[in-house]
Amino acid sequence: MPGMITLYELAGADAPRRFSPYCWRARMSLRHKGLAFEGVPWRLVEKDRLAPAGAKLVPVIRDGETWVHDSMAIAEYLEERYPDRPSLFGGTHGAALARFVAAWTDRTVQLHASKPILMDIYASLDPGDRAYFRATREKRFGRRLEEVCPDPKAELPAFRLLFEPARRVLAKQAYLAGAAPNYADYALYGTFMWWRMVSRLPPLERADVLSAWLARMDQACDGEGARALAAAGMAPAGEACG
Known part of the structure; x- marks a missing residue:
């Protein structure tokens, strides 16, 4: 029987607001x-709290004396360490597909998603994190946070087209994985x-087929996503679609 695993995950000013996309991959895994x-x-x-893992960013897990960082590395570790539990990939071919979906999400989807919600992220952060976030993101975008996306709603059509x-x-x-979700969906x-x-700001239109998928995903893993949204006081899939 495995012991309790510790998952370090990014939180906002309100501790229940766990919002890192990569931490959500690890949590769902x-x-x-x-x-x-x-x-x-x-x-x-x-950053110092992650030193034992040799990491500067989350997600990080500690499983006994083993530390693992990076969401894909965590999924691969869990798959190898606990082969008797439900598979995250469904075999080597499924793992290859999951890596592709993760890479597409990282390099295309999240790049476009970050701009419309940039100021919302900033407002959600713990006050002690805001100076760091502003400095690093303004360096990344080459302008003040307030200038990156002055009209978030105008960005929605292009963002939605990505899917x-x-x-x-x-x-x-x-x-995405077929009849049941796996890491590709997460x-x-x-x-x-x-x-x-x-x-x-609603990321999807209500009639979008992705909205139905999102509602199913909120109920996956015994409703993990739905519970977290409720705890943070945010809208579930149906209400979060325009």
Whole structure:
């Protein structure tokens, strides 16, 4: 029987507001595996707490004496360490697909998602994290935070257009992985949890096939996402779609 795993995950000023997309991948992976864990709030200026893992960013897990960082590395570790638990990938071919979905989400979806919700993220942060966030993001974007996306609603059509490949798949099956969700779904779902944990701007239109998928994902793993949104006082999938 495995012991309690510790998951370090980014939290806002309100501790229940756990909004990192990568931490959500790790959280859903742990739930999928049915492993007991404690989610520990971590903030951007607390780099020293991650030193044993050789990391500066979350997610990080501690499983006994083993520390693992990076969401994909955590998923691969859990798959290898707990092979008797439900598979996160469904075999080597599924793992290859999950890596592709994660890479597409990282390099395309989240790049566009970050701009409309940038000021919402800033407002959600613990006050001690705001100077760090402003300095690092303004360096990344080359302008003041307030100038990055002055009209978030205007960004929505282009953002929503990115999901055409996923729509084609989800029009024919319930999840990206098929009949049941796995890490491929969690990789994309993390972005929507990131968005909805900090912003009331609807990421999707209500009639979008992704909205139905998102509602199913909120109920996956015994409703992990739905419970977290409720705890943070944010809207579930149906209410978070325009």
